[in-house]
Amino acid sequence: MARASTTSDVFNAVGDANRRAILDLLLTGEKAVGAIVGQISLPQPQVSTHLRVLGDVGLVRSRAEGRRRLYCLAPEQLRPLRDWVSSYERAINDRLDRMEDYLVELQRQGGHSDT
Amino acid sequence: MTPDRHGSAVITFPNELEVVISRKFDAPIALVFDVLTKPEHVTRWGATAPDRMTECSIDLRVGGSYRSSFVVSDGTVFSISGTYLEVEPPVRTVETWHFNCWPDVEAVETMELHERDAVTTFTWRLAFSDQAGRDRMTEFDGQQDSLDEMGEILASLLGSS
Numbered sequence: 001m002a003r004a005s006t007t008s009d010v011f012n013a014v015g016d017a018n019r020r021a022i023l024d025l026l027l028t029g030e031k032a033v034g035a036i037v038g039q040i041s042l043p044q045p046q047v048s049t050h051l052r053v054l055g056d057v058g059l060v061r062s063r064a065e066g067r068r069r070l071y072c073l074a075p076e077q078l079r080p081l082r083d084w085v086s087s088y089e090r091a092i093n094d095r096l097d098r099m100e101d102y103l104v105e106l107q108r109q110g111g112h113s114d115t
Numbered sequence: 116m117t118p119d120r121h122g123s124a125v126i127t128f129p130n131e132l133e134v135v136i137s138r139k140f141d142a143p144i145a146l147v148f149d150v151l152t153k154p155e156h157v158t159r160w161g162a163t164a165p166d167r168m169t170e171c172s173i174d175l176r177v178g179g180s181y182r183s184s185f186v187v188s189d190g191t192v193f194s195i196s197g198t199y200l201e202v203e204p205p206v207r208t209v210e211t212w213h214f215n216c217w218p219d220v221e222a223v224e225t226m227e228l229h230e231r232d233a234v235t236t237f238t239w240r241l242a243f244s245d246q247a248g249r250d251r252m253t254e255f256d257g258q259q260d261s262l263d264e265m266g267e268i269l270a271s272l273l274g275s276s
Contacts, residue, residue, distance in 0.1 A: 099140070
């Protein structure tokens with residue numbers, strides 16, 4: 001939600017199932033475009049576009065090796081995502097913790113007077 | 116003995132359109148219902164400092180409306196509002212749910228309470244009218260299991276630190 005605004009690019013980048021599939025493939029190691037195309041059912045231009053998006057937000061790094069370009073994960077850039085998942089859970093629990101504290105306070109006061 | 120319930124909410128995505136959160140409270144069901152549905156109570160716990168709750172109106176009857184507004188530290192105003200579809204104190208309310216930041220998203224919120232052995236389970240369910248709406252809730256999550264999937268990826272990449 002609003003908490004994610006400063007890192008929305010990373011969220012955008014992994015908001016696509018094909019890009020997540022590419023990230024999954026790169027988990028097993030550095031790969032050339034051709035190797036990625038061979039393992040997911042997408043034409044090379046689309047894979048290249050996805051790799052560019054992932055590169056733009058820093059999730060994937062590339063280097064030239066001869067005439068090929070090899071792509072690998074830059075896992076440190078996934079940290080904002082992990083932080084977001086845990087902050088989402090934490091935000092919900094914070095709110096419910098306050099509700100619980102308030103319930104405890106009400107009951108200590110000897111029940112609540114209604115209406 | 117009072118079991119510590121802090122931080123124990125269970126968050127699930129039972130299908131493509133819903134988010135469900137449940138949490139147990141050591142309090143009688145009638146009190147939990149009041150704390151959830153009476154403005155004088157909601158304003159006491161509804162906002163996280165430094166955010167402030169600036170509006171809380173609840174007309175708790177079928178066809179009645181509710182609205183909660185918050186101001187966060189940078190001055191942005193967030194509002195949640197809707198109309199009650201079902202009201203069954205102290206066990207259940209069903210209401211439409213509109214979030215001002217997501218004007219295109221339609222959802223129905225259900226709040227259910229169940230008491231057993233002096234423990235009240237609160238279940239909050241948000242059902243979106245289409246998957247695009249639910250995806251707004253989880254942002255990057257385009258599939259039912261992709262939170263888990265991302266969790267696995269993250270765990271393998273970053274360890275459990």
